[in-house]
Amino acid sequence: xxxxxxxxxxxxxxxxxxxxxxxxxxxxxxxxxxxxxxxxxxxxxxxxxxxxxxxxxxxxxxxxxxxxxxxxxxxxxxxxxxxxxxxxxxxxxxxxxxxxxxxxxxxxxxxxxxxxxxxxxxxxxxxxxxxxxxxxxxxxxxxxxxxxxxxxxxxxxxxxxxxxxxxxxxxxxxxxxxxxxxxxxxxxxxxxxxxxxxxxxxxxxxxxxxxxxxxxxxxxxxxxxxxxxxxxxxxxxxxxxxxxxxxxxxxxxxxxxxxxxxxxxxxxxxxxxxxxxxxxxxxxxxxxxxxxxxxxxxxxxxxxxxxxxxxxxxxxxxxxxxxxxxxxxxxxxxxxxxxxxxxxxxxxxxxxxxxxxxxxxxxxxxxxxxxxxxxxxxxxxxxxxxxxxxxxxxxxxxxxxxxxxxxxxxxxxxxxx
Ligand code: UGA
Numbered sequence: 257x258x259x260x261x262x263x264x265x266x267x268x269x270x271x272x273x274x275x276x277x278x279x280x281x282x283x284x285x286x287x288x289x290x291x292x293x294x295x296x297x298x299x300x301x302x303x304x305x306x307x308x309x310x311x312x313x314x315x316x317x318x319x320x321x322x323x324x325x326x327x328x329x330x331x332x333x334x335x336x337x338x339x340x341x342x343x344x345x346x347x348x349x350x351x352x353x354x355x356x357x358x359x360x361x362x363x364x365x366x367x368x369x370x371x372x373x374x375x376x377x378x379x380x381x382x383x384x385x386x387x388x389x390x391x392x393x394x395x396x397x398x399x400x401x402x403x404x405x406x407x408x409x410x411x412x413x414x415x416x417x418x419x420x421x422x423x424x425x426x427x428x429x430x431x432x433x434x435x436x437x438x439x440x441x442x443x444x445x446x447x448x449x450x451x452x453x454x455x456x457x458x459x460x461x462x463x464x465x466x467x468x469x470x471x472x473x474x475x476x477x478x479x480x481x482x483x484x485x486x487x488x489x490x491x492x493x494x495x496x497x498x499x500x501x502x503x504x505x506x507x508x509x510x511x512x513x514x515x516x517x518x519x520x521x522x523x524x525x526x527x528x529x530x531x532x533x534x535x536x537x538x539x540x541x542x543x544x545x546x547x548x549x550x551x552x553x554x555x556x557x558x559x560x561x562x563x564x565x566x567x568x569x570x571x572x573x574x575x576x577x578x579x580x581x582x583x584x585x586x587x588x589x590x591x592x593x594x595x596x597x598x599x600x601x602x603x604x605x606x607x608x609x610x611x612x613x614x615x616x617x618x619x620x621x622x623x624x625x626x627x628x629x630x631x632x633x634x635x636x637x638x639x640x641x642x643x644x645x646x647x648x649x650x651x652x653x654x655x656x657x658x659x660x661x662x663x664x665x666x667x668x669x670x671x672x673x
Contacts, residue, residue, distance in 0.1 A: 257302075258301040259292055259295060259296055259397065260424075261301070262422065264301060264302040264303075265303055265314060266305070267307070274304045277304045280293055280294050285567060285595045286393065286566075287566055292393050309346060312346040315350075315351055316351070316354055316418060317354065319339055319343070319357060320357060321336055323335070323508070324500075325503075329511045331360050331508040333360070340367055340371070344370075344371060344375060348378065349375060351375075355380065355382040355384075358445050360508060360511075361439050361446070364380060364405060379415055381412075381419070382441040383402070383404055383419060385445075386399060386401070386448065387399070390564060390566035391566075400431070401431065402419070403436065404435045406435060406438070407438065446505055446509045449502055449505040450506055450528075452490055453525075453532070455490045456491075456492075456502075457496065457497075457528040459490075459491045460494070463672025464534070466672040467672055473493045473654075473673060474672070477491040477493065494628075495574035495652045495653065497563075497574075499569060506529055510523075536574050539624070539626075546648050546650065546667070551586045553586070554586075554622065555587070555588045555619055555620050555645065556587045556590070557592070557617045558616065559592055559625045559629075560629060560652075560653075561573060561600040562593055562627050563627075564628075565628050565629045567595070568595040568599050570599045578624065580607065583607055589607050589608060590609075591608065591616060592609070592612065592615065593629070594631050613632070614643060617640055617644055619645050622646065623640065623648065623650070625653060626653065628653035637657075637663075640664070640666075641665050641666065647664070649669070651668060652671060654672075658670060
C-alpha cells in the first residue's frame with residue numbers, strides 16, 4: 257500500500273514482529289519483501305505500531321489477521337473478533353473496514369451489523385486476498401482480479417469508489433474488478449481454494465491409478481492440460497497440498513456447510529483431503545520398501561521442508577510431516593531446506609538438520625526430495641552419487657531429471673510414474 261503511494265499505519269499485537277518490521281526486517285522469508293519494505297520505509301509513508309489508537313483518522317482499515325483451523329475443523333475466528341473489537345473504537349463515520357481474512361460465509365454480515373451498530377455511518381466490506389506465498393509481492397501489487405463484497409445502497413457505492421482509489425494503479429493497468437454482495441465475496445475466496453485443492457487431489461488420484469498400471473501421470477497431466485477447459489496449472493502430482501491455506505480452508509468450508517445444513521454439497525472435500533493425506537503415507541511406505549523393510553538404523557536425507565519452494569512456511573507441510581514420521585519409525589533423518597530449517601526446527605526439534613544439501617546427503621541410505629526448490633533440481637546426480645551410501649532417490653515432487661539420475665546409477669522413484 258505504501259509502495260502504491262498511500263500513507264500506511266500497520267498494527268500488530270506482536271511487539272517482536274513490529275520491532276523487526278520497523279527496522280526494515282521481514283519477519284519471514286518471502287522473495288522481494290525486504291526490498292519493498294525498505295522502499296516503503298524510506299518513503300516515510302509507512303509506520304509500524306502495536307498501538308491501535310494510531311489508526312484513528314485512517315479512511316480505510318484493512319483487517320488481515322489469520323483464521324487458523326480450530327479443534328473441530330471449523331475456522332477459529334477469535335483473532336478476527338479480537339481485531340474488530342480492538343479496532344472499532346477508533347473507526348469514525350464515513351470510514352471503511354475492509355476484511356481480507358478468509359472467513360466462513362456469513363461472517364462479514366455479522367461483523368458489518370456490529371460495526372454499524374457501534375459506529376453509525378461506518379461501513380464494512382469484504383475484499384478477499386488471493387496472493388500465493390512465494391509470489392506474494394507480485395500478486396499483491398498486480399493481482400489477477402479484485403473482488404469487492406459490498407452492502408447494497410449508497411454505502412456500497414461509496415465503498416466501491418474508495419477501493420477504486422486504493423487500487424487505482426492496478427485498475428489503470430486493466431486488472432478486472434468484480435463487485436458483488438458480502439456472502440458471494442466470502443464464497444469466492446473459499447471456493448477458489450477448494451477448487452485448487454480438488455484439482456491437486458484429482459491429479460494425485462490419477463497418480464495412484466498410474467502407479468498400479470505402470471502409466472506416467474506427468475505425461476497424462478501434460479496431455480489433458482492442453483485442453484484449455486482443464487489447463488495444465490495445478491496438475492502437478494506429488495506429495496499434495498500443505499501450507500496455511502488449502503488444507504484448513506477445505507476443512508473450514510465443510511464445517512460451515514454442515515452448520516448451514518448443506519454438508520452433502522461439500523462431502524467430496526473429505527475425499528479431496530483423504531487423497532491428499534494418502535500421498536504422505538505413500539512416501540513413508542515407499543521409503544520403507546526401498547530400505548528393505550527396515551527403517552531403524554538407516555540414514556535418510558530429506559531435501560526440502562517448506563510446504564512449497566520460495567517459502568520458509570512449514571505449516572501443514574507434507575515434507576516436514578514425512579520427515580517427522582520417518583524419524584518416529586526409527587530412521588535417522590538428516591534434513592535440509594534452503595530457508596525453512598529455522599521454522600522446521602521450532603516444530604520438530606528432534607530431527608537432525610543439516611546446513612547444506614551436501615551435509616544431509618553424506619552417507620545417506622536413501623534420498624528424499626520433498627520440496628521442489630531450484631537448488632535441488634540443479635543437483636548434479638553424479639556428485640550426489642559420490643556422497644551417499646546407497647544411490648536411491650525418491651522424487652516426491654517429480655522435479656528431477658529422471659534420466660540423468662538413472663544415468664548416474666540411481667534407482668529413481670517418482671510419484672505416479
Ligand atoms: C493458496 C492459493 O493458491 C492462493 O490463491 C490463496 O490466496 C492462498 O492459498 C491463501 O488462501 O492465502 P499458497 O498456500 O501460497 O496459496 O500455495 P499454493 O501455491 O496454492 O500451493 C499449495 C500447496 O499445493 C503446496 O503445498 C504445493 O506444493 C501444492 N501443489 C500446488 C501441488 O501439490 N501441486 C500443484 O500442481 C500445485
